[in-house]
């Protein structure tokens with residue numbers, strides 16, 4: 001796959017900004033929110049209610065003041081400044097149909113601060129951990145461990161059961177082949193990218209599906225308890241199965257795994273309540289016109305971030321309609337989210353996303369590089385504090401979030417009316433567990449050529 005010329009350069013504005021927020025060079029110091037101003041639209045009016053301020057993110061940044069003011073791990077809270085005027089000028093407020101306030105933070109990108117109530121945040125976090133991690137949904141761990149079907153439950157009861165790595169179950173010959181393949185792949189977590197203008201059609205994706213070798217079981221994985229594995233969990237896949245090695249969905253299965261209905265309902269309500277004509281008022285783009293009627297999320301990635309985890313800048317390009325809204329939900333700890341343009345050379349806007357915030361990326365915004373360089377330690381809202389009334393599952397959810405952030409992002413892979421050219425059965429992972437119920441109800445027929453001109457690119461991401 002061709003690489004973008006700037007992909008590994010540490011010198012692009014995007015990479016420099018990522019580096020700034022990732023930095024943990026000075027002990028107890030948090031990266032400055034002043035030298036690179038952040039857009040902080042979901043902050044509470046009163047700083048006493050603001051976890052970001054309480055955790056010391058607005059503290060002094062120069063090393064001398066830090067040394068003077070910080071004893072042990074105690075953080076100086078500093079003074080919370082007014083919202084950054086320069087950044088505020090670059091955003092526009094819109095009113096949603098349900099009365100909520102949204103902000104157009106970049107072309108096609110809308111941030112809805114605090115859309116979810118504390119109880120909705122808790123419920124969705126619990127679903128993400130308890131239900132979305134159930135089979136047949138693939139997990140980041142599935143390729144490496146012989147997973148029990150109820151990982152979260154085993155974690156909640158503190159089960160001593162030891163879960164085996166897949167590598168240990170291979171024959172000597174298979175182990176050797178896995179090691180060679182690992183070597184060839186250059187390790188497990190390298191970034192691969194395609195040029196933004198590379199267009200891949202449905203048939204190409206199917207061909208990619210046929211040659212996909214899947215993820216190689218890691219030789220470094222050891223025996224783990226469910227509790228230990230939950231800390232290593234990075235993502236769960238909903239709907240169409242994303243193949244990280246080819247950066248495309250597996251379309252050899254006739255249907256996706258059914259997408260959770262309450263989540264689909266939530267995302268559809270959000271898309272329906274956005275005043276799209278307002279959002280696109282300065283644009284000739286008219287792709288938004290049907291979204292209120294025909295947006296139906298069928299696929300999603302649930303990201304589980306531990307405090308030190310990051311997600312490198314990328315563009316999600318594997319969906320067949322490249323402009324449909326992607327609805328992204330933040331839960332648990334706040335994060336710095338970088339929102340750039342279609343090139344890494346432009347300076348991205350750092351946004352603070354808090355628990356309950358929704359970010360929608362659509363149209364030109366779907367081509368924007370974005371990433372998560374920092375989970376903001378100390379920023380978990382108080383409603384995530386375990387209480388004696390909690391069920392075991394809620395208690396475990398809240399405990400998990402003490403060191404974590406969850407992001408759920410929902411996408412629509414197939415636009416309405418897309419007719420698949422003869423799905424080709426082939427040897428594919430997960431095929432045996434996929435439900436046959438249909439979620440696709442084409443309303444009108446769109447030819448493959450039409451679809452190709454609507455274009456799709458193979459996505460960049462982690463392999």
Ligand SMILES: O=C(O)CCC(=O)C(=O)O
Pocket residue numbers: 301303311316328337370371372407409
């Ligand atoms: O965690 C987030 O807010 C963003 C996740 C993301 O960009 C993705 O999963 O593609």
Ligand SMILES: [Fe+2]
Pocket residue numbers: 314315316370
């Ligand atoms: Fe993304």
